Amino acid sequence: MKIRVRFTLLQLLIIAGFLGSMSFVFIQFSRVYHLKQLEIQSIQTSTALKTLEQDTRLFSSRHKNLRFLWEDWKTSFQQFDTLYAEMLNNPYHRLLRQDAIVQKKALDESWTTVKEMEIQPLTGSFQKILSSNLPALIGDNGIKISSQLIGLKEGTESVQVQQLAEIEADFDSLKDSLVMSISIPTEDFIINLSDEIELFSSKLYRITIVISILIQAGGIFFVLLFTRSFSRNTIELERTMAKVSDGNFNINLDIHSGDEFEDISKHFNALTQDLWNRIESMKDMMRDIGSLTGEDTEIGELEDFILELAIDNTGADTGIFMTVEEGMLVLRKALGYFPPPMPLPPMVSSKREFITDWFKNHRIAPGEGILGYVIKSGEPRFVRDNMEGELPDNVKQDSDTFINSAIFIPLIISGSTVGILALALTRIESVFTDMDYAYMRSYGEFISLTLDNMQKYHELLKSHQINREIEVAADIQKTLLPERLPSLNNAEVAAFSDAAKGVSGDYYDIFDLGGGKTAVIICDVSGKGVPASLLMIMIRTIIRSISSPEKRSDRIMAELNRAVTGRMGADRFATISIIILDAENGTLSYSNGAHHPLYILRGETGKYRMFDTDGLPLGIDINASFGHKRIRVRTNDYLVLFTDGLPEARNTDGEELGTDRLLKFIARHADQTPRELTRRVKDYIEDFTSGTKHDDQTFVTLKVG
Template sequence: MKIRTKITYIQLTTVFCILLSIGVLYRSFTDIEELKQLQVNFNRLIDIEYNVNDMLYNSLYINENIVEFGIEVTNKFNALISLVDFMYKDITKNHKYLDANFKQFYYQWHQKNSNYYLPLAQNFREYVSPTKGWIPIISNHGLLKGYDILLDEESKGLGDEARIKQLKSTIDLIKNNKLSQKVIEDQIKIVQEDLQYNINVSIAGNSLLLIILLIFIVTAATMMSSRISKSLIKKVHNVETSLEKIAEGDLSSQVIDNSGDEFTDLAKSFNTLSTMLIGKTASMKEIMNEISEIISKDVNIDALLIKITELAKQSSKADAATILLVDKFSDILRVEHLEGFFPPPYSVSISVKSKRSLIEEKFKSTPIPFHSSYLTKESVLKGEPLFVKDSEEESDKLPFNSNPQDILFIKSSMTIPLVVSNKLLGVISLAKTNREETFSDLDFSNMVSFVEYVSLTIDNLYKYMELLEKSEMKREMNIASEIQTQLLPKKIPVLPNVDISAFSDSARGISGDYYDIYKISKDKSVATVCDVAGKGIAAALVLVIIRTILQLASNSKSTAKDLLTFLNKSISDRVKTDYFATLSVLVYDNSNNSITLSIAGDTPVLIYRSKEQVVERITHSDVPVGIDNTTIYSNKSISLNEDDVLYMFSDGLLEVRNDFNDVFSINELESFILEHSNNRTETITVLLKDYLNEFRGAQNRIDDETVIVFKKI
């Protein structure tokens, strides 16, 4: 039985029970209302009864128009009789359980009626003639006093003996009626209590019946709902378990349900989907294996794109497939590869339409601007996959391909952007040209996943190729770095009366700085600090050239300016001006304690004068080497006294920045020199490196840092 049918049965049962409850409730209220109405009638009867008795008793003493009084009393007698008879008939017909007590009341009341009310009514009907002479007497004095007056007149021979006896009978009936009222009142009380009791019993009984009925309704609805709920929960659990298994990768999971309800239909659809997923997954694995095989044989993007087109067509069972790549220099797409006959998504002349080969040639040779069609706007500009399930229903999306009679007709198409490293590489587009076939939503979903995998594969392939290039570059850089390390002196030569230390720390693996200290004769030595503009392999190669030229050009007669001038002429025409160099060259002659200093660039040389406790700053305005081959550099002659210290350094020291973006200035370097120049040069270089690192904090080294400390001892 279908779940909808079960729910309908529950709804009908609930409605029936509610209607039954309403009927019971209506019947209950009807019974109670009838009893209440009976009680109202009975109370009205009592009121009339008491009113009549009071009127009769008051007529003995109160003077009033006896004619009108007689008419009124007679009417009330008639009303009493009618009401009592009506209630008796109602009770004997509809409320037999009240029959006993009310009958007793009814008989007693009729006995009283026969004994008192009917005779009184008969007497009062005799008083309706206002022409009788004694009527005014009664009206003016009341029955008792009027009776006395009439007796007195009779004693005088003036009265009517028959009327006097009738009046005496009326007075006696009224008095005796008063006495008999107690019996009626007792019976009235019994009937009232009986009525109230039955009203209470009816309310209690009907309420109990209603409660029982409601309990039955709730219980029945709960049991039926619970039974259906348990069944539904079990079925939902089965489906949920199968879905979890599929989510975990077990696509063979099936839902078994033979109940014949909607879950049976759901199970069939689920199992069909599971089977399709198994097929699609197997197909995707085959595709991945084929792509992996291509990549493993040869890292060739063009071959990979061709295979991707073939696999996309095969996997989606499309009639045609194409890959269009984004042009590197303009906003257009170009056909990279075609599989099958793919109608172009734009207008084609009649002459071209005459042959498929012409159409294919047109499609391959014609670039497609990004804004030319809905297809390219969605897939290229917005980067969204585009699925046209049926072009005849969505002709606005393929306006040139929606006519079934046209050779350019495309029934269904899928166009998915090929995004590599967040950059659009192109689009993969597939088409069905058979009017009877369309792509399904599952086909579209699978193809989107396929293209995502392809994008990732191409991205990894590009990264792998880039890694190969970087690996080769790194190997070359390691070789260059090793060569550069060889440029630095393995051991600083020992010079008479001089203490020398140096260091060079690069900002990257291959430095643009270097220092050199070497002897050119028995008494002469050269010290140089060089900083080539730029970094990397090119800068390192320029350093090699500079070092080689300086060492080859150095001789016992060389001064600092001779070396710089020769170096500048040698390299100005051989290296790009992008790789100019700033240098400080010092030639020390131990025989006469003389120093010649030449500077190319604006980086100063600092000298600590021990005796004066000051720092002397030596600067030149000569241009760096490698810019102008006509530059003639100048010499600066220097003499050092004992414990004087000379500092040669690259401009990297003056570009050190801390966490607050403050720059290590030359003033701070001079302060360091004043504080620490009394140490040995080896200690000075260690302290200077520590001082720079402490100042830098968490910041990276911006430029290469090279220092030579030259101390006269």
């Protein structure tokens, strides 16, 4: 089940539970409300009953006209009767317990009896009195005083005195009935009603709390149930991606959850497989190109092969290989029909044959169209999807000039752009990926060095001059060494490399990895001349393509060794040290492949620390493993790397300089900048050997802070 579906169901379940519980609570509170209304109604009835009792008790003693007394009493009676009937007939009595309902029925029957037995006869007799002359005789004196006055005047046995005595007796009897039959039971009923409502409300509050707890517990349960698989899959995804970031692409993300995580797993596995295939493909291309480069190989044959490999490994529909001749860009090779990415003359654009012939003969000036831009700037261009019109002359889909996606890679040798490798997709549904683009950029750097090497080597073969071979190989080597050392944060670096006889077997490289990290490499390749230079090209290209800020130095060393072993020749190998410096955090990752150890002159103590790891030279064993050390560096620490040409340098008496003497000299001048220290070391070696070199000499130093 998809995560979105699960999430929707969880929401619906929570909403349904909430609405259901709120409906229940609303109904129960509605019941409490009506019971409270019943309680208020009973209190109002009790107040009216007390008023009726008072009017009945004081009826005979009040000094008021008899008619007015009767009207007042009748009003109190009618108010109480109405309220009492409403209270007893309230439908929410059904919410009370059975004994309360029985008590309510008893009250109803008692009040009916009082009205029939007391009030109705009293009303009838009083109406007769009101129709007689007695009210006029009494006046405003009241019943008791009037009875006494009439008794004194007419005698106690007179009819008027007897009538007044009957009225007084009837109201006294009614008063007793109201108290005993109505008031006391009603007060008990009201008290029981209040207790019943309080009990019901307390029960409702407890039920509401329980429901709230159940809703929260249910929500937590379902959330935990929902997030358990989510968390497990997230951890698995993070663990696998961490392995990939360490350079292990031969790994699969195994998630079978039936949701988006499974889709991510499939896409992730496809991506890592593609990365692995691209790395292996790059290695195979280097091997294939390396096997093709020889004395009998022509430059044109190599260009054809380079173009075929580029098309095969990117799935391009077509590709072209262009070179710069006399400052203008000309087409040398084309596989398939490549639409020119530039405006065409009107007469040419009518047929594909005309377009092809025109493109072959057209010379492109720097800055003309996208090809001229690449030549002028030396920067690659990637047109992912031309639907946005980045190539305005190639957007019409039903024409022979349509290009849907394209990659333009400059070929740069010694800082100058000498050509372009361009690939295109002319199918509407197809586009190049970022992986294709990154792949071709690394490929372009490799073939640039290879073509430069081949051209210089063919010049060497044609000249048949050994001195020329040395110069060509030296030129090749110069292209490998950094033209300009990078500017580092919290660190400064300097280096020199001198050949013993024109062509050095030593190699060093310093380049930014991103993420605040810098790679520092020093290498000593066996052999001399062009073969050693070719091996340096391979090492430099591979190490730059596989390096990343996430990888440790031993990981890069192992991948480099696997890539070059078997491709170097039986008698070829190289010693190498790799440092990944994180100057911001003050740490470095160090791995050594049978090279001289790393020496660190501590700024705080002025003493050296030597660091070394296990490892064979490159090219000996494809399965070789390499040791690793994580080293903490501090401000003013000096890192020192060198090849064996420095400690093995000999004076005119044949005495070697030695590592100890070299390190002591460096320590004496550690207060100077790396640039000045490098110059002093170079002069010191020159003075010691009297200018005579027996081996290549390379020195790299880096100062922290």
